[in-house]
Amino acid sequence: MSRMNSVIEAAGLTKRFGDVVAADGVTFSIGRGQVLGLLGPNGAGKTTAVKMLTTLLSIDSGSARIAGFDVARDPESVRQVIGLAGQAAAVDEKLTARENLELFARLYKLPRNRRRSRINELIDRFDMGSFADRPAATYSGGQRRRLDIVAALVAEPLALFLDEPTTGLDPRGRAEVWDSVRALAAAGTAILLTTQYLDEADRLADHIVVIDQGRTVATGTPVELKAEVGRDILEIHVPTDGDFARARELTAAVPGASVNADRRQVDVPITEGAEQSLRLLRTLEESGVRIDDFQLRQPTLDDTFLALTGSPTKPLEEVQP
Amino acid sequence: MTATAQPTTAEPAIAADVSALGRLRRSTEDTATMLWRDMIRTARQPEMLVFAVVMGVFFLVLFNYVFGGAIGMGAGVDYLQFLVPGVFVITALQGAQQTSMGFAADLAEGVTDRFRSLPMSQVAVIAGRTIADAVRNLIGLILVALLALVMGYRFDSAAGAVAAIALTTAIGFSFSWLGAAIAAKVRQPDMVGMLSMFWLFPLMLASTAFTPADSMPGWLQPFATYQPISVAADAVRGLCEGTPATTDLTLAAAWTIGLLVVFVPVSVRLYQQSP
Ligand SMILES: Nc1ncnc2c1ncn2[C@@H]1O[C@H](COP(=O)(O)OP(=O)(O)O)[C@@H](O)[C@H]1O
Ligand SMILES: [Mg+2]
Numbered sequence: 001m002s003r004m005n006s007v008i009e010a011a012g013l014t015k016r017f018g019d020v021v022a023a024d025g026v027t028f029s030i031g032r033g034q035v036l037g038l039l040g041p042n043g044a045g046k047t048t049a050v051k052m053l054t055t056l057l058s059i060d061s062g063s064a065r066i067a068g069f070d071v072a073r074d075p076e077s078v079r080q081v082i083g084l085a086g087q088a089a090a091v092d093e094k095l096t097a098r099e100n101l102e103l104f105a106r107l108y109k110l111p112r113n114r115r116r117s118r119i120n121e122l123i124d125r126f127d128m129g130s131f132a133d134r135p136a137a138t139y140s141g142g143q144r145r146r147l148d149i150v151a152a153l154v155a156e157p158l159a160l161f162l163d164e165p166t167t168g169l170d171p172r173g174r175a176e177v178w179d180s181v182r183a184l185a186a187a188g189t190a191i192l193l194t195t196q197y198l199d200e201a202d203r204l205a206d207h208i209v210v211i212d213q214g215r216t217v218a219t220g221t222p223v224e225l226k227a228e229v230g231r232d233i234l235e236i237h238v239p240t241d242g243d244f245a246r247a248r249e250l251t252a253a254v255p256g257a258s259v260n261a262d263r264r265q266v267d268v269p270i271t272e273g274a275e276q277s278l279r280l281l282r283t284l285e286e287s288g289v290r291i292d293d294f295q296l297r298q299p300t301l302d303d304t305f306l307a308l309t310g311s312p313t314k315p316l317e318e319v320q321p
Numbered sequence: 322m323t324a325t326a327q328p329t330t331a332e333p334a335i336a337a338d339v340s341a342l343g344r345l346r347r348s349t350e351d352t353a354t355m356l357w358r359d360m361i362r363t364a365r366q367p368e369m370l371v372f373a374v375v376m377g378v379f380f381l382v383l384f385n386y387v388f389g390g391a392i393g394m395g396a397g398v399d400y401l402q403f404l405v406p407g408v409f410v411i412t413a414l415q416g417a418q419q420t421s422m423g424f425a426a427d428l429a430e431g432v433t434d435r436f437r438s439l440p441m442s443q444v445a446v447i448a449g450r451t452i453a454d455a456v457r458n459l460i461g462l463i464l465v466a467l468l469a470l471v472m473g474y475r476f477d478s479a480a481g482a483v484a485a486i487a488l489t490t491a492i493g494f495s496f497s498w499l500g501a502a503i504a505a506k507v508r509q510p511d512m513v514g515m516l517s518m519f520w521l522f523p524l525m526l527a528s529t530a531f532t533p534a535d536s537m538p539g540w541l542q543p544f545a546t547y548q549p550i551s552v553a554a555d556a557v558r559g560l561c562e563g564t565p566a567t568t569d570l571t572l573a574a575a576w577t578i579g580l581l582v583v584f585v586p587v588s589v590r591l592y593q594q595s596p
Pocket of ligand 1: 017020021022040041042043044045046047048049
């Protein structure tokens with residue numbers, strides 16, 4: 001890893017709130033045009049890490065550099081080169097999108113003669129024309145979120161921080177954000193994206209850091225992470241709730257086994273090859289559990305996450321209001 | 322950690338200008354920007370101007386027509402002449418309370434989180450607001466003065482009227498910074514509104530804004546004479562009447578400058594602390 005090439009660099013970032021260690025030695029580096037997915041359940045410390053990197057929160061120990069500037073020692077230079085879309089939309093509700101962008105462009109000290117064209121370009125590119133001249137208070141969640149992200153782009157930041165950019169968005173809004181992230185990365189921006197959704201990290205990130213309770217539990221590319229768990233999974237579907245209850249009981253002792261009641265599905269990690277699968281299916285059969293269907297499959301990122309943190313991620317469907 | 326990096330073609334980023342002059346330029350520029358923003362917001366909430374004058378109008382009417390006869394002013398003194406400068410000062414204080422509530426609402430809205438991550442002067446976030454409030458205050462004061470004129474109030478001279486309103490605006494401005502500090506500390510708009518009952522009303526009522534100090538109980542008189550609202554009311558009254566007293570003006574200036582010296586840095590410090 002060369003310091004020259006990394007735009008965002010975190011080394012041992014640590015933050016305590018009383019007894020809670022919200023971030024505990026978080027370490028990574030992000031180069032130009034790369035997307036790093038900081039993945040973890042609620043309360044994992046994602047926002048805390050983002051706030052330390054963006055000068056909003058002091059760093060207890062460890063260090064961070066953005067575009068070569070030390071975050072603790074030179075926050076003013078850091079603020080010139082970053083864009084932040086925090087977890088809660090941070091726009092002026094009384095102002096229109098155009099006025100908001102004008103406000104932030106001025107505060108970023110964009111030269112007056114470039115402001116108007118830059119704002120028009122952003123409004124066009126992110127398809128905000130239909131609402132750009134209404135006060136933000138009248139926006140839908142997706143529109144407000146879009147303005148919030150675009151506001152972070154006004155000054156073409158070298159480093160972009162997106163804290164759960166798709167939480168609360170409908171599928172269309174989410175797809176739009178994904179497209180934007182890809183386009184910005186292609187244009188060379190280093191992007192730190194936090195998410196609770198593996199699917200999202202899998203789609204967007206070149207590199208994933210999984211954190212839980214402040215600590216890093218795994219790092220790697222999506223492919224590496226999936227390989228890390230390594231085991232195949234026997235996925236069993238049963239026809240009735242009675243069968244499900246029985247199957248759940250019988251597999252509970254296997255380490256890493258998980259269930260999904262809605263789908264009446266039981267997932268069992270297989271570590272001892274075909275012999276173990278057969279034994280398991282035989283046990284179920286002998287106990288009178290009927291089986292609709294079973295398959296031996298590769299682990300998904302969700303399985304990996306479960307194995308790493310002990311808690312499942314939220315499926316994407318769950319975010320629908 | 323091994324995020325495989327691509328070769329970089331970025332030109333090195335330019336460090337922030339942190340010289341005193343650089344900072345001063347940035348503060349001025351950013352304050353102007355924030356003022357622009359606050360003026361748009363004010364224009365979109367014309368009801369704020371109504372709030373700015375409602376208290377002044379209320380006290381003017383209530384004290385003049387309802388309590389006017391009951392307040393011992395001695396024979397031959399017109400109570401309205403005494404009252405109006407006090408009402409000016411109260412109007413300015415009401416403006417400061419609006420700063421407090423408005424800034425707390427700002428902080429709750431989330432946009433200030435973005436301001437803290439921008440390469441901008443952080444003083445400007447509050448200065449833009451206090452200056453915008455001073456402008457609104459000035460308009461409010463002119464409206465109250467017009468009402469007073471209609472009710473029969475007479476300034477000694479036009480110059481005196483201008484000086485009185487200017488001084489009142491300055492006093493209101495310094496109190497706005499106190500209001501901003503309270504908002505930055507407390508954060509919840511509701512709490513800020515409640516709290517102002519505790520500092521604003523006692524200061525207002527135990528002052529020479531509505532009644533002369535010598536009509537108050539003896540133990541209250543020293544406080545009622547030197548507390549900032551009384552000092553302000555006496556100084557403004559002197560300017561209105563064409564009889565400005567150096568002590569009153571000096572004390573009023575001292576309070577104004579003192580409040581600024583303390584609460585400009587304090588409010589910025591409190592604002593920068595993450596909630
Ligand atoms: N200002 C704060 N004061 C006290 N505890 C906090 C504060 N901010 C975050 N925490 C705690 O730190 C932990 C990490 O929080 P956060 O970074 O917001 O997680 P995430 O963004 O991953 O959901 C949580 O346990 C949270 O309760
Ligand atoms: Mg968070």
